[in-house]
Structures are given as structure tokens and as C-alpha cells.
Amino acid sequence: MTTPSDGTRVTDDAGVEFLLGKKIAEGAQGTVYRVASYPDFAIKLLTRPQDLERIERVRRLPLDGLAVASPITLVRNGGAGYVMRLANEMKPLRNPYLPREFGPREDADWYLATGGLRRRLAISANLASTVAGLHARGLAYVDLNPGNVMVSEDLTRDATWLIDTDNLTSMTEPSWDIVGFPGYVAPERKRRSPPTTLADAYSLGIIVFRMLVLSHPLMGAATFGTEGKTADLGIDLGQFPYVDDPDDDTNRLLPSSLPAGLLSLALSGRLRRLCQRTFGAGRLTPLSRPGSSRWREVLFTALDNVIECPRGCGWTYYRLMSNCPKCNGRTGPTTMLTVYPGRPETMLSARDSLVVAESVTSVLPRHLWGRYDEADAILTVRPVTDGYELTAHGETVITNATGQRVTRMAKPVGNQVSRVLLSTPGRPDRTIALRSVPTA
Template sequence: MSQRFIDEYQNVHIQDKVLGQGGQGVVFRTKDPDLAIKLVTDEGGNPVTDEESVERYSKRFKRVRRLPIPVGINIALPAVVLKNNAGYVMQLLSEMVPFSNFWLDGKSAEKIGPDDIPRWLSAMPEHEAKSIVHYYRTGGLRRRLHALYKCASLLARLHGNGMVYGDISPNNIFISEGLDDSVVWLIDADNIRFEITAGGSVVYTPKYGAPELVQGKDGGRPSSDCHAFAVVAFYLLSLIHPFVGKKVDGTDEGDWADEGNDGEDIEDKAYAGLFPWVDDQDNDSNSSGSGLPRSLLLTEKLITLFEGTFGPGRTSPLLRPTIYHWPKALAQAADMTVTCPGCSMNYYYDFIHPETEGHNCPYCKTQRPQVLILESYRWNGADKPLNSPCWRYVREFLQGSELTIPRRVFDDFTMLDSDTVEMHISLSDKGILVKKSEQGKADLSVAVESSQQSDFQKIYSQMKIDWVTPDIQFWMFAHLKSPRLVKCMISGGGK
């Protein structure tokens, strides 16, 4: 029989499946699909039920509700506290799963049989091959980048209001279960507070805590959140922890006795930030060749952010990039990925395969599919030259497909509305159909000739463009906060 919990208003909640469990507590769904419960647990993993502790935690949870947390932010805050347990009820959308589902676990591995492992992975050890199959089955690089961008946006809004989340980990970040949706929520919000430089309880999840927290040198700041987020991001994208290199995984041929190993657990030292990170440009003593190749996963901007966080930022928190740098860099990266029709992996559209010297998949060598490439330029007037594109948006563009084009292509990037759909572009044997979205706010015009000086026709609802040649290009002019000229090209494939 499922356990029943009573909240402060005498409502009864019946326990359902566990969503996540950590050192501080357990989170599970209730029979109400949109409600979940967080239970505080002791060191032995048992629910805290003594009256004094329940009262202390209840005051803490109610204090979180009084914080100036931004309106409309996707954070599952304590709604009501429980009566006889240290815990609370929170809203959580149905059909959401934790970020930890992005990693292969036992249940996921059982669902991948020998016939599910493609030929291009056949030479790999079985577990590694299954990890990559699970990687693309759960949305691949593109979905991970987009999910991280949404998570970073939530943290940026918190930090902008002077607060620290405190315990970032894959079990506290949730995403829509369906691959076609990427709504992201933060749970376990009872650790949200204002910055604490000293004193107070230090909260972090093992493997993700910032070095200054693990070493007991600080009480938690926005920079601590930035470290934990970067660990989640690197681990999620590459499949390896940024500090588990050859010093930790047993591939280091050096003599530990010569390096002053005092018997302390090697992994603990790594997670405490006492070793260089695996891709340190100045110190390869803890490097790693494991995981997916970072050259296929990270743009120059993302490399810079990871290097700043795990390089100088490992020992000097003030040198870490702030969270405000992450959302745009992650969204830009996600928007430049294509999905291989051969193996379902994602990669960056401009990748040139060293063997074929063409646009082929780096994993299975399949030719890149036909894509639509949108290059967005700031428009400063007809007499001013165009600088480098301020945004690129690339997607597979096949017969019968319809693409939704987000606002960030046509305007300055903002965390609140960059995903808003401005227009739809579809392709058929009759041509290209450009259609304004119901949510769209931009004034849009289209010129079909290749010259920028062509006459632009305003789009009131939709417009059809004849597809004469496979390499057709057209221009769009958009005006929201600042004008944009968008070059639209179809590349690859055939009519």
C-alpha cells in the first residue's frame, strides 16, 4: 500500500514513483500527476519525522516562499509543508524526467539489444556503444544544448535577483519526457537563498560541488552555482566528468607515491578541484581521451566558458564566467546542429570530414542532409556594409518538412522570449511556403532575388516562393527592437 502524507491544510497526498534521491532527501510523484513531494532524509536515508526538526524545516520552507523569486519562473517552489514529516508539496508538470535520464542506466541498457547497436559502433566495447545509442535516443547533442540553455536561463534570472540556487545536479533539473518538447524546471528549491560568504549550512551534491564548497572555504555564491552548472553541462555533453582524467581512472602511469598521495580517495580529490581538469590547455597531468570528442561537441564560445570555469576558475571563483554568458552560447550552438539521417547523431553543420573532405557525418560518414541555413545580420542602413552574422540557424530541410523559426533569429537574444516562434517555413514540390506565426511580432518582408537591393514584399500572412534550383537563396527583412537582414539558403541534397 502506498504511503500517505498530510499537509498543513489537511490534504492527503499518496506516494507514487520516486523521481530522484540524494544525500538530503527524496523526491517522488503523488497520485496527482502535477504534484510532487520532497521529503528530507537523515544520513541513513530515513525520513526526518521528529517534531523539533519538522518545525525547523517547516520554517525554512516557508521562508523560501517569501524570497523575491521572479514571477513565472520554472522553479518548483514549496507550495505547502507537510505536517508529520520534514518536507513539502510542490507543483511539477506531469511527464517530466530528471536530467539524470540523459545518462545510460541499467534499465536503459536493458532496452538496447545487440541488434540496436549500429555497424559504426560495432568495434566499441558494448557498454560504450550502448551509451552512444542512448545519447542519440534521448535527443543527442542538440537537445542537450537546448536543455542546458534553458537551465542556464533559469539560473541567470535567479542570480539577477541576488539569489543562489545552491544545489545544482542532474537530479534537480527536470525536462519534458517527450523529445519534441524541451521545457526545463528546477526542483528542490528549498536551498535557494541569498549569497552566504561564511557560516550557514553548505549544500552541494557530491561530484558537482564547487571546490571552495567542498574544501570548506566558502558558504555558497553565484560563482558556486556556475561551477556546478558547468560540471553538469560538460558531463552531459561529453559523457565524462571534467575532473575524472587519467589521475583518477587508472590510466596514469605516474607514481602516486612521488606526488604526495596521502591515502585520501583519489576521486574525492578530483571532485574537490585539487587536480587540473581533463582538457586543461596548460597542464595535461589529468587529461583524458575518454568520452565523446570535444571538438565535435563544443563551439569556440563554449570551449572558452569551460576553460574559464575549470581552468583559472577552479582555484579562483571570481575568475569564473558568470551564468549570464551561458544561455546565448548554448542556444547558438544548438542552432547550428544538424541530425544525421544515417545514424541519428547531431553535429555542427559546417563540419568537414577529414577523409571525404566534404560535409559528411563525423560518426558514420553519411552525407549531410539538405539544410536550410539562416544567417542574421544587423541592418544599419543601405549605405553600411554587413558585418559578420550575429546569429545562424540551421535545420534539416526536406520535402514535406515544416520548420519553426524562433525569435532569436530576428532580434537580440533574450532569455525570456528567444524561443517564441516568429514564422514557419515549409518545403514541398510546389515551392517554399513562408508563414507568419500567431505568436510572431516581427514585421517581415521577403525578397527572392539574390541581390540585397531587390524589392521586398511584406508578409501579411504567408508567401510562396518558387523553388527553381536547389541552391536558391532569398532574403528576409525583419524589424522588432532592431532591424535584421536574414540571408536564407538551401544547401545540399537535390530538388
Template sequence: MSQGLNKYVDEYQNLHIQAKILGQGGQGIVFRTKDPDLAIKLVTDESGTPVTDAKSLERYSKRFKRVRLLPLPENLNISVPAALLQNNAGYVMQLLSDMVPFSHFWLDGKSAEDIIPADIPEWLSGMPDSEAKKIIHYYRTGGLRRRLHALYKCASLLARLHGNSMIYGDISPNNIFISQGIEDSSVWLIDADNIRFEITSGGSVVYTPKYGAPELVQNKDCGRPSSDCHAFAVVAFYLLSLIHPFIGKKVDGTDEGDWADQENGEEDIEDCAYAGLFPWVDDKNDDSNSSDSGLPRSLLLTEKLTALFEDTFSKGRTSSLLRPTIYHWPEALAQAADMTIMCSGCSMNYYYDFIHPETEDHNCPYCKTPRPQVLIFESYRWNGADKSLGQPSWRYVREISQDTDLTIPRRVLDEFEIVDSDIAEVLISSSDNGILIKKSDHGNVELSVASGSQPQQEFQKLSSQIKIDHMTPDTHFWMFAQLNSPRLVKCMIGAGKR
């Protein structure tokens, strides 16, 4: 069977026709095929030409077959080679039809063209159109909450991979995919041919420019789990704040110093930044490369996330051993996502307990709209009636209005686990008549419910559903959950005004 410019035959004689390009980089190109659930990774040379010579085909074939033999964890969302291509270095992989790369979170030319002057709201009218469009695109693509949740899912995948002694090797926005629908947040990793066991010497060094760990860019190492952690943290910070963690005033032209006298030539400044030779933009001890660009980090990052970024990009910049492992990230990101609410005025997300410095009340930090009414779940570890509840182990907050439907995930009712913390355990519907609590068809929790101001109220076991009469900010109800670790959950209304 002959092969045209956009037709590829795999090792099982299946014909694949090229469709939309999903991403392109130094290692190759990824594109969809006419089959909506299949994609192809095609290896290209430095000029972008597909690799077809016999010697390279044999080398890449061995590499792709090795990946297929790796003991990857079950049900891990990583698109591995399903079939190798004939006459081209590349392979066919599964990729669900409704997925897009993380790079779609950044404003591109087409998305910018789709935002017309009339789309720019009054609260953004004081900034240049180019910057206003970035923020519009930010909330149109799900805002802070969706980004935090997507990063939590990605970190969970990497944690499972690292937990099986493997590294991913080339983390970048083009290699992480997410469901296109705003309400869905399934995350997959593609470009799996770089996955391998950790090696301390030998082998090829692979990374995407701007995301490679300093030790890789400086050719001091060959890639470890800590290298993955740096790349992930760069993606996360860039995704949340809209600026690269190492592109500050030393690099963007806003530094007042004379860089012509510096050891590094001006043409090398960005390369030096990406190599980790400069402090990061929010370094607490060195502001020589600071930046006021991007979204305010105080509105984006919790205390835990701030510490993780600081440790990764400060101490971890010069010593990979001092970086937080990937296991620290999933819980911190999930906790942050669960405390965000959406502003009814501007559609931006912010943390529910934010106090606006001008109003000294719960107002949106972007447009000053009063906080919407929210439902707050505070989950406590239950150690017995004679023990103090202490501090909540988890908070889950969502804005509510008439006819609101909420899904309460397992992490609110049990210890956080990276594999199943997203499972829907409880469904809650809010209306003028009260709140209806239903057990999810997929849930395993044993749940009891009581209404009243004290947890000593009589609990009623939830078999199917229970209705709580109309609630006000002065009333609340309790849920007692038993899975692996008992939880007492306080559920209350948070008004827009303190």
C-alpha cells in the first residue's frame, strides 16, 4: 500500500490519515487522525522533516517497543505506543476525541481574534487590550479553579509514575492533555516514549525548552524524578500566573542595570534564565529578577503552594535534592481548587475567604462584586465524642443559588488519595425549599446526616436521600462519613457579607 504525504500505515497494515495538528516541538509532531480517538506521534529531525532512514527507524522502533514493555500502573492516563508506523519513526496512540493540550490555556492568535472590543468588561478597560484579552481568555477557559484542578490531576499521574520508579522525562504544556469541556477535567499525558527508569549517567537528555530543569539544561544530569518536579512546577506557575517563573526584569528589559557589561551577552539572557542561572521572579531573598507582571500571586496561591514554588525555584534551583517531591503537589493543588469560588460579576475565580482591602468585606478582588452565597463543608477527623474536633482537615466551598447541584468528592469525606479522591460520593441540590442530600450511584461512603447547631444532634442514616429544611447563614447541618477514616463534616451557608 502506498503512503501519501498525510497517510501513514502502521505495523498491522492499518491506514491512518492525518488530521488536525495538536502540537509540534523539537522531538516531533503530534496530530489527530481521521479516527477521532487515535493520534500519531511522528518523529522529526531538527529541520522538522519526518525521520525515515533505516538506521533511525530501527533505533526508534526499539525505543518505542521498550516503552510498551514498561510496568506502568493500571488505569494510568498515559497514551503509550499502540502500533508502530511503517517507513516513519513514530507510532499510533489512543487519545480521546474531546481533549486539547494544556497550551490551550494560553491565549493564541485565533483566540485573541475571537475577543472583540465589546467583550472587554469595564473592570478591564484600564489596561492594554492585549493584556485584557489574556484575562478574558483566562476565565473563559475555566479560570483559577479549572487550572488548579487540572494541575492536581497531572501531579497525581506523575506521582503514580514516580511511585513505580519511573520518570516522564519531558513535561510541557503540549504533552499534557485535558478534556475540552469546562465541566470535565480528565487529564492525560502523551508523548510517552520518553518514560524510563531513572538513570544517573548515560542516555539521552530530553526536555522542552523553557521547561527543562537547570541540571538538564546545563548538561549536569540525565534526568531524575526531581527533574520532572522542576518542569511540572514551571508549567504550574506559568499556567496560574501567566508569566514564566524565571522571566523577570533581568530578562524582559525592565531592569535598570546595564546588561552590556555583564558576563553573559544580551543574546544569551533568556537561555541563562531558562538554565536557572538567575533567581526566580518571586524569590524572597533576591529581588534582582523580580517581576510585577502576570496575575497577582497573592490571589492565586495558597500558603502551601507558595512554599512549594519557593522551595522548587529557590533552593531547588541550584540543588535538585532540595526540591519538593511530586507527592507534595496533588493534595496542595486539590485543597486550593476546593476553596475557590466564581464571581457572579466578572466570572473570575478567587478564594472564598478573601477580604477586599478597600471594602474590608468579602468582595471579588478583580471587580469588587460582593461574594455570592456559598456552601461551606468543613471536614474534621473524628476521634470520638470526648475528643476535640481541632482544625478542619479539608474545606470544600462552592457558590450556590436556587436550583444549584453540587457533587461532593471523596476527599471531603476521607483521607486524600491520589487515585480515587475525585469519586463522587454525595450529591447535593439546593432550592428555596431547602437542601436535598443524595447518595451517589458510584459512592461507597456510609453516611449519616443531622441538622442543628451541635454535632450531638440525632443522626439519620442516608439510604437514598434526606431533605434539610430551608437553611440560612445561622443554621447548618452535619454529615458523619465512614470510609477508611471517620469524618464529621460541618455544612453551612456563607453569606456574601460578613
């Protein structure tokens, strides 16, 4: 079909007429438009009208509670497609976070201006959480690439949604008619193997690596010495080693490049090992790859350990670095909040730790109980004079060692550790500890 221009009117199967607005995304299977007068909705018109049957199947999939722009109603009059909910201030991830070619603007200032490390980690973690949520429901996304990821245009926000749910498939009865997007496809899918959650995890890893390091994980010295199309095909087939492979240095990033500098700055130790497993042993052996839930866990942990430059240059980096990578400002001690299972007298090893921010820190169900499907804060911590103000939400109660309710904790000094008990009905108790941690 011919893609309509802005101003086309279409009607859905509920009899509602929509006026198409600005085009926001386009791919081989169709084009996504904003809807005039309905700022929080979008419409995808399909290239092939016969694909509506597949969209009907997608509507029946269990997608409630996930950040996925699933079909609400079908469009049959004026075109073939579907209506989906999508916040007005979102745009595709592909631009400006993932430049196709580097030029003078892709420097440290550009990296900061387009979100810096903290926002890139937040978007990556949110994406991994949505993909892991799909996988937990027995679904594969099939065509994960930056063009199908929408993010907040506002740099102070990190909302992340998946669109183009056309290819979602149940792993019990997988069906597909596409291989994947060039540059983001798993090698076995390029060889026409069926879609799997581990193929999705490989594509997720590529997006995360490109978000953080600004280069493909298999694009290094060896690919630069290979003819363009041959190199692209070799990357998709997994024929080149990972750029940070500890046992093979033939495909390293160019030493003077921005990605080479970002490799050690943007990847935490756990992220670095995760990438090595995914693009090393897991590149051609899917069962050796970490799944999406592991990506989610490691990315959120990395995000929780990021600080902002104390000298105010705006750069965000991992708390264990002794100096700001951009301005070389000295990193001082960081107040850390650590969550322990059980009561103070029976504390086991820590289950999670996060930096206490200079503004407000939210302690979430994922920190306390590993619940990534719940987003509302259980506890918020706000700096005040000589300490921190605690606000418990819902039925949660915070008590001290004598069982008295508390709303403040002293600011730890030196080796001091402040502890309180967090109790939420129906959930295991947790001990919250604050301590001051010096840099490495």
C-alpha cells in the first residue's frame, strides 16, 4: 500500500475517526503516526493489509502492566493498522543516542548533552525490564531494535516504551515472518533459526552496548579492515570477536576513539562481564548467553551506583572512581543505603545497595524484595540538616532497635553505620543501613 501523508483520516473498528498527524517512525512493516487531537495516542498503518490477522492475535496476548504500546483497536477504513496508546512527548531511541557515523559533535560534551551515563543506564534498565517482563510471560519480541524503542524527549525523564508489537509471538507456538533488523539481529536468527527469548537478549545487549559505548560490540579493528557489506554481514552472523574479548585482541576498538574511552567508563565490572558472556561464548552458543532478567538486574545495579560530579560539571559516573572522568574533580565519600534480609540482629549478606542522592532517593520493591513488576516507592530518603528524613509509604512502618517508629536517620560519619527496620504487611522484614563509603 502507499503510505498516506499527514492529514489522512482513518476509522477504527469501534467507529471512531482519527486524523493522522506527524509521522514518528517507519519500518518495513508500516508507519507510525501521531493522532491529531489525541496527543497520547498513535496509529500504525501496515504495509501489508493481510497482517491485520497477526495483529488480532497480538491483541489477545497478556501485555497488561508492561510498557508496551499494544493494539487497542484495529483500523480498517482508510488503511489497515491499529490504534495504540503512546505518550505525546516520546521519540524513537535511534536518534540522537545512536549516531550512524561519528563526527566532531560526538565528543564528551555531546555524550553529556544527550543524557550522560545515568540516563543511558536508566533507559537501558527500563528496556531490559520490559523485555524481561515479556519473556516471563512466555513471549518473544522478535525484532528488537532502536527504531522500536520510544523514550522521553525530556532529558530529565527516562520513560521507555516498546512499539511495533506486530511480531510478538508466544514461545509455545512461535510464528514469525521476519529475521530481525540489520545490526541488531542474533547470529542464529540471521541463519533463519526460530525466534527465542535468548535471541531477544542478544539484541537487547547490542542496544545497551551501543547506548553506553556508542559502538557495536563486534565493530572494531577487524571489521574496519573488511569491505562494508561483508563486514555488516559478518557482524550479524557473529563472525567477528567481541571488541573486549579477554582472549582475542584482533577486533579491539581504535585506541584513540570515543568508544574506546567509554568502554571502561560506561561499563561497570558486572556489565563488562555480562557483555563478555553475551558476545563471547554466547555469540554463537545461545544457551551460554545471560537472559534478559540478568541484564535487568545488572543494569539497575549499575544505575544505583552512579553519582554526579561533585564539582558540578554535570558528568555522571560510577561512585568507585576516584575522580570525575571529565573535569578530574575529586570524588568524596558517598553515603550508601544497603538493604539486608531480616532484622538487625539476624542480618545476612546484603541484597542490594544504592547511592543516597543529594535530592530524594526512592527505595523500591526491586531493592527490597526483587520485585521488578512494582514501581511505587516503599520508602523515600531526603537529606536534611545532620541526617536524612524517612517517609514510609502505604502500610510500611520504620522502627529503631527499641521498636519505636522513626522518621529520621543520622548522617553516618567515618565508620558509623545507622540502621532501622522496615516492616511491610505481607512482605519479609528488611534492615536498612546507612554508611559513608570512601572511593577505591
